[in-house]
Amino acid sequence: MASLTITLQDINTYEKETFISALANLFEGPPWIVTNAYPTRPFASLDQLHQVLCSIMYAAPLDQQVALLRAHPDLVGRAALIGSLSPASKGEQAAAGLDQLTGEEIATFQHNNKLYRERFGFPFVICARENKKESILDGFDKRLNHTFEQEVTLALTEVAKICSLRLRDLVVDDSL
Known part of the structure; x- marks a missing residue:
C-alpha cells in the first residue's frame, strides 16, 4: 500500500511533524494517538511501536475512544x-x-x-x-x-x- 519504503530507523529519527504525517493514516480521524506516541521514541521494533500506539488508545478517556470509533x-x-x-x-x-x-x-x-x-x-x-x-x-x-x-x-x-x-x-x- 505504501508507495515509499519507510524504515523503523526513519520513524525513530523523524522530526515531530514528519513522524505525525507519516503515521497519521494508521488510525481514522485526527492523529492524536500518533501525536502522543512521538515522545516515546525510539522504538526497538514495530511490535513495540504498535503496543505504544494501542496503549495510548486504550488509556484514552471513553469520549475520545468513541470519537475514534465514530471516525x-x-x-x-x-x-x-x-x-x-x-x-x-x-x-x-x-x-x-x-x-x-x-x-x-x-x-x-x-x-x-x-x-x-x-x-x-x-x-x-x-x-x-x-x-x-x-x-x-x-x-x-x-x-x-x-x-x-x-x-x-x-x-x-x-x-x-x-x-x-x-x-x-x-x-x-x-x-x-
Whole structure:
C-alpha cells in the first residue's frame, strides 16, 4: 500500500511533524494517538511501536475512544458507494469483497449499519482484511446483542488489528 519504503530507523529519527504525517493514516480521524506516541521514541521494533500506539488508545478517556470509533466509515456505507473512502479503507473493504456486493447485499449492510449505529452511536468496526462478507454479517448479528461497554472494547480491539496491518504495510522493521 505504501508507495515509499519507510524504515523503523526513519520513524525513530523523524522530526515531530514528519513522524505525525507519516503515521497519521494508521488510525481514522485526527492523529492524536500518533501525536502522543512521538515522545516515546525510539522504538526497538514495530511490535513495540504498535503496543505504544494501542496503549495510548486504550488509556484514552471513553469520549475520545468513541470519537475514534465514530471516525471510521460504515462498511459499504455512503463513502464507499460514492468512492470517497481513504485509500486504506477502500483497500480493506475490497479485501473483504465488499466492493463486489449485489444490490440486496448492499441493502443488508446498510440496514445493519443503521441498527448498529442507532444502538451504539458509532459505526460497526471490524478488521475487514481478516474477514469476508459472511463473517462480517455474522459479526453484526452477534455484536448487536452486546452492551455498550462490551462493544467499545471489541471495536477498539478491531482498531488495534487494523492499525497493526496498516503499520506493517507502511513501515519496514529494520531492527532485526
